[in-house]
Amino acid sequence: MRDAGIFGAACICGVASGLFGIGGGTLLVPFLALFFAFGQHRAQGTSLIALIPPTGALAFFAYAKAGYISWQTGLLLIPGVFVGGILGGWIAKRLQPQRMREVFAGLMFALGVWQAVAAWAR
């Protein structure tokens, strides 16, 4: 029962992943924590291992078939994201993550409003 629930929640995360071109961890971590009583660290660790296989592959092929991939930009971004991730982890040890999350949530909210308004207010 619990397995089926987790699988179902992951399917929803997957739809968001394919629909918005993201990994899906943004939804998966809070889902695991809120609905399946995972501790925060355990939710994040489990999300990370779920993202090791290329879970976006099927969505990726759908976009690729339609020609919606900028290969050059993508290849240039990959090393930066990888190195930046290590750097970010190093900085995180020296900063208050809670505060950073709040600042970033505010930024994301503003970006979201901007993007929705820019798309539809015409």
Next chain:
Amino acid sequence: MTLIVLLLGLAVGVLVGLLGIGGGVVLVPALVYLLHMDQHLAQGTSLFILLPPVGLGALREYWNQGQVDLRAGILCALGMLLGGYLGGLIAVPLASRHLKGLFGCFLILAAFLLWRKPQAEHRIPVSTGGESARG
């Protein structure tokens, strides 16, 4: 141009490691606004970047602390693979404008989830390499 892209990747990576949230969520709006990509192109490129296991380094830290539920992780991977296919099918024929608007709504939702995430955050006194969970 090349330099901007390289620096953008670095900046996104830092946020991923720092905040424990997704590269794609940051990357897509950055590609749209900084590189003036179309919404579909930005999302496809983001999915491309997420194909290699960028979170492997961070996972090691969690794994060593026993903070990984392998069974749930495998179930989640399968579910996300299938759901991702469905999401891709929905997104590709959508008008770019509507996709952009929907993405905006999703960002707002994600912002709320991010804000409320640590209800009872028990700090584990081990030198983790950041609370990274991509999304």
